[in-house]
Amino acid sequence: MFISKHNFSQNISLAWPMALNAILFQSMVLVDLLLVAPLGEVSIAALGIAGAIVAFFAGIQTALANGSQMIIARATGANDFIKISRDMAAAWVLNVSFSLIVCLALWLSLDSLLALVTQQNEVAQQASLYISIGMISLLFSSLTQVLIAYFNASRQTRIPLYGFMLEIPFNFSISLVLIHGLWGAPELGLQGAALGSLAATLIRVTYLMVQVSRQSQLHIVDGFKYLGRSRIKSHVKEVWPIAANFITLMSGMTLYQMLFAQMSVYAYAAITLVYPWIRIGSQFVSSWAHATAINVSQFIGKKEQHKIPDFISDAVKIIIGLSIALSLVFVVFSLSVQWVYPLLEPETLAMLALIAPIYIVLPIVRTYNTICGNTLRAMGDSYLVLRIHAFSQWAIALPLCALSVYLGAPIYIVFGIVLFEELIKYLPFKRALGKRVASYRESA
Numbered sequence: 001m002f003i004s005k006h007n008f009s010q011n012i013s014l015a016w017p018m019a020l021n022a023i024l025f026q027s028m029v030l031v032d033l034l035l036v037a038p039l040g041e042v043s044i045a046a047l048g049i050a051g052a053i054v055a056f057f058a059g060i061q062t063a064l065a066n067g068s069q070m071i072i073a074r075a076t077g078a079n080d081f082i083k084i085s086r087d088m089a090a091a092w093v094l095n096v097s098f099s100l101i102v103c104l105a106l107w108l109s110l111d112s113l114l115a116l117v118t119q120q121n122e123v124a125q126q127a128s129l130y131i132s133i134g135m136i137s138l139l140f141s142s143l144t145q146v147l148i149a150y151f152n153a154s155r156q157t158r159i160p161l162y163g164f165m166l167e168i169p170f171n172f173s174i175s176l177v178l179i180h181g182l183w184g185a186p187e188l189g190l191q192g193a194a195l196g197s198l199a200a201t202l203i204r205v206t207y208l209m210v211q212v213s214r215q216s217q218l219h220i221v222d223g224f225k226y227l228g229r230s231r232i233k234s235h236v237k238e239v240w241p242i243a244a245n246f247i248t249l250m251s252g253m254t255l256y257q258m259l260f261a262q263m264s265v266y267a268y269a270a271i272t273l274v275y276p277w278i279r280i281g282s283q284f285v286s287s288w289a290h291a292t293a294i295n296v297s298q299f300i301g302k303k304e305q306h307k308i309p310d311f312i313s314d315a316v317k318i319i320i321g322l323s324i325a326l327s328l329v330f331v332v333f334s335l336s337v338q339w340v341y342p343l344l345e346p347e348t349l350a351m352l353a354l355i356a357p358i359y360i361v362l363p364i365v366r367t368y369n370t371i372c373g374n375t376l377r378a379m380g381d382s383y384l385v386l387r388i389h390a391f392s393q394w395a396i397a398l399p400l401c402a403l404s405v406y407l408g409a410p411i412y413i414v415f416g417i418v419l420f421e422e423l424i425k426y427l428p429f430k431r432a433l434g435k436r437v438a439s440y441r442e443s444a
Contacts, residue, residue, distance in 0.1 A: 032193045035175050043190045046126035049114070050194075053127075054134040056250065057102045058141060063246035064095050065145035066290070067239030070378050073153035073294045077301025084150070085223030090235035091146045093227070099142040103135040126190045133194035137201045144201070147208040153294060159211050163204045171200035241382035245373075245389055252393040256418065259398075259405050267411045270351035273341060274359050277333060281326050285367040288319050292371055293378040300379070309437045312375055316368070323367035330360045354412045358419050365422040372429035379436050388428045397421035 036047050068091035075083040106113075110131060114124040148160040175196025181187025188195065212218065260271050292315040299308050333340070334356035338349055373385045401417045 032175065032197065035172070035179050036190055036193055039179070039189055042120070042122050043126060045120070046123045046130060046190055047193065049123065050127040050130035050134065050190075053106075053113070053131060054138065057099075057138060059246060059250060060243055061095055061099065061138070061142055061145050063243040064098060064239055065091065065149040067242035067377075067382075068094070068146060068235070069149035069153045070242075070293060070297045071235065071238060072150055073297035073378075074301035076154045077298030078303075080301075081217045082219065082222070084154075085219045086227055086231055087223075087235065088146060088150055088218075088220060089223035089227045090232050091149060091239075092143070093232055094236055094239060095142040095146055096139070099138050102138060106131060106135055129191045130194045133191065133198055137194075137198045140198075140201045140205050144205045144208055147205075147212055150212065151208075152290075153297070155294075159208070163207050163211075166207055167200045167204040170203050171196050174199045238380075238382065241386045242377060245382070245386045248386065248390050248393065252398060255398055256401065259401050260414070262405050263411065263414065266345065266347040267351050267414075269344075269348050270355060270411065271415055273344075273348075273352065274355065277330070278359060278362070281329065281363065282366070282370075285319055285322050285326065285363065286370055288315070288322060289367075289371040289374040292319075293374040296375050296378040305440045305443060308379075308440045312433070312437055315375075316371060319367050319371045320364070323363045326363040326367070327360050330356075330363070334360065351411050354410070355415045358412065358416050362419050362422065365419065365426055369422055369425045369429050372433045376429070376432055376436065381432065381436065384432055388425055388432075392421050392424040392428075396424060 032047060032051070036043050068087065072084055072087045072091070075081075075087055110128055111124075114127055144163075148163075151157065151159045173196075175193045177183060177185045178188045178192030178195050179190070180192075186192075212220075261268050263271075292312070295311060296308055299305060299311070334352070337352050338344070344352075373389070376382075376385050397417050397420060400420070401414060404414045404417065
């Protein structure tokens with residue numbers, strides 16, 4: 001179980017700022033929720049709907065940027081600043097173009113979309129106002145995502161972290177003033193929360209632009225000047241499967257939630273209460289996996305593929321340790337759930353007890369699959385990763401979940417299908433990664 005201190009320090013220096021980034025990003029949603037909660041159920045429902053729509057497209061932006069991050073990381077590994085500049089220009093063209101298409105689509109079909117989601121006119125009106133401002137935030141966010149991808153790929157992960165730390169207090173302060181009309185400001189309610197988020201996004205993009213302007217070795221203007229159609233096409237070809245993978249998994253998660261909602265109210269409540277903890281816990285192991293992928297991309301850029309096998313071996317050992325630690329945290333959570341949620345009905349507590357073994361074991365399998373998926377993408381196997389996810393989830397797990405719900409299966413069987421899906425992926429990922437690592441060992 002010997003682990004190289006150098007390999008560990010390489011990954012941890014990238015992983016911890018990215019983990020905090022992810023947690024702070026999620027906390028922005030909680031900020032809006034806490035500030036909007038006093039406005040009543042209509043505003044809360046509108047925020048839930050609008051926030052989910054905006055977050056879905058923001059997630060695709062992030063997926064596109066993660067794909068660009070792998071490409072930029074190879075260029076930073078090769079120390080090729082001309083290529084970095086051109087890759088960043090291509091990433092901006094792709095991300096901003098996507099955001100413009102989304103904004104146009106929402107502008108044309110927002111009312112119809114909201115009519116499908118809610119029948120309450122007041123909720124739809126408030127959600128529409130929030131999304132109208134959120135569309136502008138998405139445009140500026142597409143700029144920040146590429147900047148974050150560059151700083152992560154060049155091992156400057158603290159800069160995006162400082163950007164989030166700067167953004168969140170501004171978001172809280174501006175939203176608080178505009179939502180409740182403090183100090184003579186207009187009382188805008190939910191619309192004020194959207195404006196607060198927009199102002200905070202502008203502050204973050206300004207900060208990141210200032211930081212990237214200090215990177216004297218970059219020539220971003222030249223990157224756009226000499227950006228050809230073939231480079232954009234090549235960039236899209238490599239990034240697209242990563243975005244498609246995100247859309248596949250996100251759509252699958254949404255369908256899971258819809259299926260779970262068909263169960264008893266106590267069963268659905270139990271699953272709903274557990275999911276946020278699973279997502280927060282996964283941020284730490286996901287960040288380690290992203291850091292591993294960045295380092296692998298840099299090794300490829302440096303033509304140092306011979307270092308990849310030992311590096312991946314160490315990274316897998318550490319992520320297994322992290323997953324075991326996370327499982328132990330979930331053990332503690334399962335034993336203290338009645339104190340975490342003191343007002344739950346006995347039936348809900350009973351349901352939580354039934355699914356506890358599943359969410360305790362889940363991180364051990366899922367984290368291994370996560371690091372395999374990320375490293376395989378870094379090595380150019382994005383389509384293989386997409387096929388494994390799509391087949392396991394859409395061809396096997398989701399139909400099985402729908403059948404179990406239809407037959408009225410107990411909660412531990414229905415929720416256990418989430419774990420079953422990860423078990424299905426385990427062997428294909430293990431074999432694919434093993435073949436890739438073996439090929440690098442043979443070529444060393």
